[in-house]
Amino acid sequence: MKEILFVTSNSHKVTEANMIGQLFGVSFSQVNLMYPEIRSDSVREVAQEGAKYAFEKLQRPIIVEDSGLYIESLNGFPGAYSGLVFKKIGFEGILKLMDGLDDRKAQFVSAVGYCDRDIIEVFEGVVDGHITLEPRGKSGFAYDPVFEPSGSKKTFAEDHKHKIEVSHRRKSIELLCHYLKSR
Amino acid sequence: MKEILFVTSNSHKVTEANMIGQLFGVSFSQVNLMYPEIRSDSVREVAQEGAKYAFEKLQRPIIVEDSGLYIESLNGFPGAYSGLVFKKIGFEGILKLMDGLDDRKAQFVSAVGYCDRDIIEVFEGVVDGHITLEPRGKSGFAYDPVFEPSGSKKTFAEDHKHKIEVSHRRKSIELLCHYLKSR
Numbered sequence: 304m305k306e307i308l309f310v311t312s313n314s315h316k317v318t319e320a321n322m323i324g325q326l327f328g329v330s331f332s333q334v335n336l337m338y339p340e341i342r343s344d345s346v347r348e349v350a351q352e353g354a355k356y357a358f359e360k361l362q363r364p365i366i367v368e369d370s371g372l373y374i375e376s377l378n379g380f381p382g383a384y385s386g387l388v389f390k391k392i393g394f395e396g397i398l399k400l401m402d403g404l405d406d407r408k409a410q411f412v413s414a415v416g417y418c419d420r421d422i423i424e425v426f427e428g429v430v431d432g433h434i435t436l437e438p439r440g441k442s443g444f445a446y447d448p449v450f451e452p453s454g455s456k457k458t459f460a461e462d463h464k465h466k467i468e469v470s471h472r473r474k475s476i477e478l479l480c481h482y483l484k485s486r
Numbered sequence: 487m488k489e490i491l492f493v494t495s496n497s498h499k500v501t502e503a504n505m506i507g508q509l510f511g512v513s514f515s516q517v518n519l520m521y522p523e524i525r526s527d528s529v530r531e532v533a534q535e536g537a538k539y540a541f542e543k544l545q546r547p548i549i550v551e552d553s554g555l556y557i558e559s560l561n562g563f564p565g566a567y568s569g570l571v572f573k574k575i576g577f578e579g580i581l582k583l584m585d586g587l588d589d590r591k592a593q594f595v596s597a598v599g600y601c602d603r604d605i606i607e608v609f610e611g612v613v614d615g616h617i618t619l620e621p622r623g624k625s626g627f628a629y630d631p632v633f634e635p636s637g638s639k640k641t642f643a644e645d646h647k648h649k650i651e652v653s654h655r656r657k658s659i660e661l662l663c664h665y666l667k668s669r
């Protein structure tokens with residue numbers, strides 16, 4: 304069993320990661336450590352810089368994860384600032400900004416930054432979809448009620464099981480686990 | 487004459503600072519240096535951390551400046567992320583988010599972080615005003631066409647002279663100059 308520290312304040316992310324990790328012989332333990340999140344529009348860069356910082360502090364194999372919602376007709380807004388924007392204007396703000404827009408394509412992107420003594424790598428998972436006209440569903444969090452993944456008629460907040468199967472975070476964690484298993 | 491390095495990629499800021507500085511015997515020289523902008527909703531914190539970083543790199547008295555537009559009915563959005571948000575959704579996005587909102591109160595806040603071998607200080611300037619219903623004026627930049635300072639009937643983009651006299655950045659730079667002169 305490979306043991307990896309998951310630097311996050313969100314225990315749900317760790318639970319989710321362990322569901323995937325157990326299939327690969329990887330176990331994640333939560334560590335609360337504040338790391339500086341650089342101002343970049345790229346979750347990849349945020350994860351990479353965060354991972355470097357966290358490894359320097361902890362000196363053990365670690366991951367950090369950053370994710371964002373990129374809406375095409377809003378030039379990628381809110382992107383890497385999704386969490387911060389959500390706190391201010393919620394998904395209601397997003398719906399208002401998209402009022403009258405026909406192009407509702409959006410992507411959720413998750414980037415996992417991994418760092419150990421030898422290497423730093425970033426693994427990205429993407430899920431395509433679109434922004435609904437109205438919020439639907441109660442599960443999940445943040446923008447889940449207004450995001451419908453491609454090929455589904457339900458939002459992430461209406462079908463949590465489906466979310467867990469296809470989510471951006473599942474994909475990025477799986478890529479990480481494949482990588483760790485292959486080393 | 488006190489010489490201070492102004493870490494910024496924006497030469498207009500330096501020109502503006504020198505107009506004020508010359509009244510206090512302070513001269514600012516521009517230095518282009520990327521500094522990590524932390525993810526904080528407070529321009530004060532961003533300026534403080536940026537100043538620390540820049541001094542460590544340059545080992546000379548330096549300032550960095552960060553500013554933001556805080557809109558009351560949007561919970562302070564876009565705040566310390568004003569520049570980034572502007573690049574994505576412009577002031578048009580702000581007007582759309584505020585469609586139908588009666589409370590249009592807003593503040594521009596500027597924070598100047600100063601650091602030398604002995605000390606780190608932050609100076610804040612604030613200008614109160616409100617968000618107009620429509621953009622007006624051509625001068626200035628970013629949110630200037632939709633910001634009308636209290637006591638004026640013109641936006642920052644309609645009356646650039648008035649903007650320079652009352653702006654948040656003028657106030658923060660003045661506070662810095664008073665401080666430097668008193669040391």
